[in-house]
Amino acid sequence: MTATMxxxxxxxxxAIEDIQLQSALEGATHKFGTGRTDALAEVPEVEAxxxxxxxxxxxxxxxxxxxxxxxxxxxTAAGTQVHWAATGDDACRIVLDIAQKHGVKLVTKSKSMAxxxxxxxxxxSKAGIEPVETDLGEWIIQLAGDxxxxxxxxxxxxxxxQIAEMFTKETGQQVSADDIPGLTELARQVLRQKFLxxxxxxxxxxxxxxxxxxxxxxxxEGNGRLVTSTPPVHVAVVGLEKLAxxxxxxxxxxxxxxxxxxxxxxxxxxxxxxxxxxxxxxDGPQEVHIVILDNGRSKLIGTKYEEVLQCIxxxxxxxxxxxxxxxxxxxxxxxxxxxxxxxIAPLLFGLDKYSGLPHASSLCGACKDVCxxxxxxxxxxxxxxxxxxxxxxxxxxxxxxxxxxxxxxxxPGLFKYGTAVIRQLQRPLAKGDKLxxxxxxxxxxxxxxxxxxxxSFHDIWQSGELDNKNGGE
Amino acid sequence: xxxxxxILNQLRSNERPAEHPEPWRSRRNFPxxxxxxxxxxxxxxxxxxxxxxxxxxxxxxxTILHELxxxxxxxxxxxxxxxxxxxxxxxxxxxxxxGKSEGDIKSFCAGADVGLSGxxxxxxxxxxxxxxxxxxxxxxxxxxxxxHLAIVPTSILTSDILTWTAARxxxxxxxxxxxxxxxxxxxxxxxxxxxxxxxxxxxxxxxxD
Amino acid sequence: xxxxxxxxxxxxxxxDQLMPEVGVSTxxxxxRAGYEVDFPMEQTCCGQPFFNSGFRDEARHLAKRTIxxxxxxxxxxxxxxxCTTMIRQEYLHLFEDEPDWxxxxxxxADKTFELSEFLVxxxxxxxxxPTESRTITYHDxxxxxxxxxxxxxxxxxxxxxxxxxxxxxxxxxxxxxGGLFCVRMPEVSNAMTNEKLRQAEDTHAPTLVTSDPGCLMxxxxxxxxxPFKVEHLATVLEEMTR
Numbered sequence: 001m002t003a004t005m006x007x008x009x010x011x012x013x014x015a016i017e018d019i020q021l022q023s024a025l026e027g028a029t030h031k032f033g034t035g036r037t038d039a040l041a042e043v044p045e046v047e048a049x050x051x052x053x054x055x056x057x058x059x060x061x062x063x064x065x066x067x068x069x070x071x072x073x074x075x076t077a078a079g080t081q082v083h084w085a086a087t088g089d090d091a092c093r094i095v096l097d098i099a100q101k102h103g104v105k106l107v108t109k110s111k112s113m114a115x116x117x118x119x120x121x122x123x124x125s126k127a128g129i130e131p132v133e134t135d136l137g138e139w140i141i142q143l144a145g146d147x148x149x150x151x152x153x154x155x156x157x158x159x160x161x162q163i164a165e166m167f168t169k170e171t172g173q174q175v176s177a178d179d180i181p182g183l184t185e186l187a188r189q190v191l192r193q194k195f196l197x198x199x200x201x202x203x204x205x206x207x208x209x210x211x212x213x214x215x216x217x218x219x220x221e222g223n224g225r226l227v228t229s230t231p232p233v234h235v236a237v238v239g240l241e242k243l244a245x246x247x248x249x250x251x252x253x254x255x256x257x258x259x260x261x262x263x264x265x266x267x268x269x270x271x272x273x274x275x276x277x278x279x280x281x282x283d284g285p286q287e288v289h290i291v292i293l294d295n296g297r298s299k300l301i302g303t304k305y306e307e308v309l310q311c312i313x314x315x316x317x318x319x320x321x322x323x324x325x326x327x328x329x330x331x332x333x334x335x336x337x338x339x340x341x342x343x344i345a346p347l348l349f350g351l352d353k354y355s356g357l358p359h360a361s362s363l364c365g366a367c368k369d370v371c372x373x374x375x376x377x378x379x380x381x382x383x384x385x386x387x388x389x390x391x392x393x394x395x396x397x398x399x400x401x402x403x404x405x406x407x408x409x410x411x412p413g414l415f416k417y418g419t420a421v422i423r424q425l426q427r428p429l430a431k432g433d434k435l436x437x438x439x440x441x442x443x444x445x446x447x448x449x450x451x452x453x454x455x456s457f458h459d460i461w462q463s464g465e466l467d468n469k470n471g472g473e
Numbered sequence: 474x475x476x477x478x479x480i481l482n483q484l485r486s487n488e489r490p491a492e493h494p495e496p497w498r499s500r501r502n503f504p505x506x507x508x509x510x511x512x513x514x515x516x517x518x519x520x521x522x523x524x525x526x527x528x529x530x531x532x533x534x535x536t537i538l539h540e541l542x543x544x545x546x547x548x549x550x551x552x553x554x555x556x557x558x559x560x561x562x563x564x565x566x567x568x569x570x571x572g573k574s575e576g577d578i579k580s581f582c583a584g585a586d587v588g589l590s591g592x593x594x595x596x597x598x599x600x601x602x603x604x605x606x607x608x609x610x611x612x613x614x615x616x617x618x619x620x621h622l623a624i625v626p627t628s629i630l631t632s633d634i635l636t637w638t639a640a641r642x643x644x645x646x647x648x649x650x651x652x653x654x655x656x657x658x659x660x661x662x663x664x665x666x667x668x669x670x671x672x673x674x675x676x677x678x679x680x681x682d
Numbered sequence: 683x684x685x686x687x688x689x690x691x692x693x694x695x696x697x698d699q700l701m702p703e704v705g706v707s708t709x710x711x712x713x714r715a716g717y718e719v720d721f722p723m724e725q726t727c728c729g730q731p732f733f734n735s736g737f738r739d740e741a742r743h744l745a746k747r748t749i750x751x752x753x754x755x756x757x758x759x760x761x762x763x764x765c766t767t768m769i770r771q772e773y774l775h776l777f778e779d780e781p782d783w784x785x786x787x788x789x790x791a792d793k794t795f796e797l798s799e800f801l802v803x804x805x806x807x808x809x810x811x812p813t814e815s816r817t818i819t820y821h822d823x824x825x826x827x828x829x830x831x832x833x834x835x836x837x838x839x840x841x842x843x844x845x846x847x848x849x850x851x852x853x854x855x856x857x858x859x860g861g862l863f864c865v866r867m868p869e870v871s872n873a874m875t876n877e878k879l880r881q882a883e884d885t886h887a888p889t890l891v892t893s894d895p896g897c898l899m900x901x902x903x904x905x906x907x908x909p910f911k912v913e914h915l916a917t918v919l920e921e922m923t924r
Contacts, residue, residue: 005866013869028663044500055494062491065484078644084477136669137660153660160662184658184666191670196583212644222616222656222671229612229648230579240480248496251638265513265599266634269671270651277647280608282571283578284647294480302487322856326873359867362860362874363734364824385736394736402732406740409695409727410747419699433700434903445868447875447903450700457693457702461721466709 001147003333003345008356012327021157025328028156029319035263036316036370042265043255053256054373056249057310061301067210067245068292074213075290078275083291085237088118091293095120095202095235098289099129102233104199108191110217110224111135112204113313114237114293116148116335117348120202131202132194134223136187143170149329149337151315152261157328191223201227205238205290206312207253211246214274215290218257218267225271234273234285240292241309253312256372261314296348304383308343310373317367317377323360332357339367339377346384355393358384416458423452499635506597506630507679514600517654518667520676527553530624530680531562534589537676538566541620543586547571547578550609551591553626553682559589572609582617588672590615592625595679598633599653602677606648621652621672626682688718689800690755692748692769694762695727696895704895707920708761708797714923715805722751729776730768734861738776742783745773749786757804758794761916763826763893766796771829796826797916798836798893809923812844816922819887819910820847821878821901822854823894836893836915843922845891850881857892859900875904883908891918 003011015021040046060067072082085091091114099107107124109115109131121131121142133142137155141148143166148154155163164177167186175182203224207216215236217224228234244250258264277284300306318324318338329337333354334345342357351358358381367377388394408414429435430451435442442449460466474482503509511521522537524530538546547569548559560568568574569581582588590610594603602623606612615621631637634651656671667673689712693705712719729744748769752758760766773787801807818840826832837847858864858874879901882890890905892898893915901912 009867009869012867016869016873024662031663049497052494052497059491059493062489065481065488068481068484078647084475084480086476086479090476134670135660136658140660153663155660156663158661160664163661180661180664181666183661184669188669192583195670196579214645220656221658221669223669225612225616225650226670229616245493246496247638247641248635251634252497254634264517264653266601266651266653268517268652268654268657270601270653272645272649272651273647274645274649275647277606280572281606281647282609282611283613284606288647292480294476294483298480298483301484302489322858322874322877323867323870326870326877358736359863360870362824362856362858362863362871364856364860365828366824366854366856369828382734382736385734386738387736389736389738399737402735402737403740406729406732406737406744410743412724412726415726443865443868444903445872447864447868447872447900448906449903450899452699453702455702457698457705457721458723460702460706462723466706468713 001333002353003331003356005356005359007333008331008360011331015328015331016326020159021328024156025325028150028153029325032262032315032319036260036319039259039263039265043259049252050256050372050374053252054310056252057373060243060245061241061306061309064240064243064301067243068240070245071208071210071213071243074210075275076213078213079288080213080275081287081289083289085291085293085295088295091118091237091291091295092120092123094291095237096123096127098233098235099124099200100127102199104129104233106194106198107131107200107202108134108194108198108227108231110203110219110227111138111154112202112237113151113335114204114239115202118237118293118295120237132191134191134195134227135221136184139187139191140166147330148335150318151313151336157330195226195230198231200233200235201231201285203227203234203236205236205242206257207250208238208243208290209247209250210243212274214272216250216254217271217273218254218269219271220268222269225269228271228273229284232285233287235289235291237291237293240294240297257312257314260316260370260372300347305347305380307375308347308380310375311340312372314372316370316372320366320370322364322366323362327360331360343377343380343384351384351387351391351393355388358388419452419456426451496639497635498639499633501598501632503597503632506632507627509597510595510600510630511679513598514654514677517600518657519600519654520674522676522678524678524680527680527682530678533678534622534624535563537622538563538587541587545581545585546587546589547582547585547611547614547618548589549591549611549614553591553624554589555609571611571614578611579613582611582613585618587620587622588614588616588618589622589624592623592629594637595625595630596633596637596651597630601651601653603637604650604652605646607646612648615652616671619668619672620674620676622676622678624678624680626680628682687716688720688755689757689759690752691719691721692725692728692752692758692760692765693721694760694765694895696899697761700899701895701914704761704914704916707916708759710920711801711916712759715801715807717805720755725751728765728768730765730772731861733768733772733776742776745776745787746783749783749790752790753786756793757800758790759797759800760794761797761914762895763796763823763830763832764896766794767825767829769794796830796832796893798839799832801839802835807839807842809842812922814922815844815846816889817846817848817887818889818891818918819850819882819885820853821857821882821890821892821897823892823897824856826893827854839915839919840891843919845918845922848885848887850885852881855881857897857900859896861896864900872904875900879905879908882910889913889918891915
């Protein structure tokens, strides 16, 4: 998957033309956005709490090796088996090895962006192991063969009719598209059997708490409890930046996460896992594995992009982003969409492959406003654009025209002469204050391109007619 | 070099001194924790029944189990129910007492009508009940049945997640869950649907002790 | 009071070439507020388009020219929130490795103001009692609102001039301009503009006002056929306080 400028534009265009998708996007992002505002407004001193959280995240990343070692030590003491994966492929291999060692044929999964990132499902399927996504939205897009289109609402691009059709095809049962509780109940019945039959559960992780070596998973459906409690083996794949040194830090994290995300004070379930079932426990998995995933993250520490690792994947920036709200998630060409995706996809997966993403922003700054950690995403988009110039990722003609324009603007003489030439050239095309350009030549497409005014402000000023004595007031 | 060393070395090469901020403490001050708990959980589609004392709470449980027409009930053998022989008090239900009953707990819970539990703590701000794993404490009992019924004394109420974590003591067990309502989803066209994977009803009997 | 009574106009390249009447209105407003206005002829562009595209060297070059052109003035006023942001905030970033220039940039930043901000805080603008009233809706341009934090000032000016503001659903939502963004991604950009214009239309106000020439240009490009027009803050204030 990639997202060059051309690919982003094409995919966004398809989304913009899709009236149903537009209304779903607008509805969902608006609902999440207002939910977030209301939920945070209820918290005393919430802005100071966000400042505090940012400090916690920054301090944690400054000493991440130390905190990860503490986590490893405490998790191991609780019986968790900790693995380290430098790349996505390594992580997939570790998970596959565990599955094969236990002769697993069926795996249930709870929603995890990290496993989307490393394409774990494809690897498992290829090895003859069936991975079943159990978050309702994830299951829907798994049946459809689609990537997620929103970090927390992966199936917002699907209508109830499309979903009913897929469910009928999958289960052989007729179900009405207008009966959403019925659709939900059908998913419950089908997936319940999978939970009970699975040999292994795979999850992501919202927070690793170093103090006790615990893993925190948040969810509303309960699938993340079933995945981690029902099968004999639980494997979690977690990005190495998702670390809270203490439970005090984790509590602030949790206080902001769901509020920023869905507008809930807490999700329905906050599931804390500290090792496998103890010998005296009546149930629970016999083995718990945590795969700490690097995949390009550690090299960002100490760079101008380090701040992006403060992200807790709440999705608030997507809901606030006017570009995401039109273009939808698929245009980003990777599991991470919206402003956070536009920054981390080029950083983790390659600027050349995702060269369109740094430009998929009007730099309006709405993302920074809503980010619980106040990550300066617009700043990082600007940095990525500067990197593109430095690494010559931009097409030659674009660099050339930028440089020529800057050269012209740097000289008042050239500037005056150049704009005078354009004034002459545009005459046959100018109609009022707009240019009448033929469709394909109009850079703004349906948007009219402005014509240069008959006289520039420089000309008006120089003419003296603005002088006080000439009625310029 | 192992992946572990490779990653940790990379991180260490850019390690800087950092002052970790002092913990953020709760700014909440609810005049009535039980009232706030009830309001929040009810707003989140959970159900709260208030009882004057433990005995009254048991009577409420009796009523609920009969109203639900429950046949099979899984129960966690833990405070405040651990002193009670449920099979004697309610002989008309088929019981599975975690840690005591013989048989496969997973298949019993998968077919049970109600899971009954106590709680370790309850958070007023978010209407959350904390249930943990441990001896006599099953994870599946509060997860697989369509109804999770929790009996909670008001004495274990704390203000919020910040006060709860601040009061922590020692290493947690294998599993601990904050439950703040019945299972829900809005993954189909943002329409709220209750009971997708976890319990469809979450009923708390909150009694004064 | 030692308020500077002379200000320099940084008209911005967009106003200069595409909508000079906005510059004219700005001059008239500043004069009515009691200021002598000067216009350094060597000014061209603040460099923001190049900075936003990643062409840092080119942006720095234009920034140095701008700093030099305005060095001798006590106050600089712009009819653009976005260019004001460039000078007030981004110049300091641009010269992180050139401390001398950063100091020059800081001096310019300290005396540079967006028009409404200047009118409210520096000029303590107090126009004559309005004789007519007019209903408008106001679009908050992103840089001015989020980076400069100037949200109330344009509204105060508009109200002082006799306007009633009928707020649209999301006045803070981006209009789709974004500098070169509107050329690089015209499909998304136009969809954003159409959403903005739809929200403006819902208010039934006959005029949509904004403080940024970029937003103005963008919205004017798609406003044909809508029952309202798009105007710059300076134009409306000047008309209302004649």
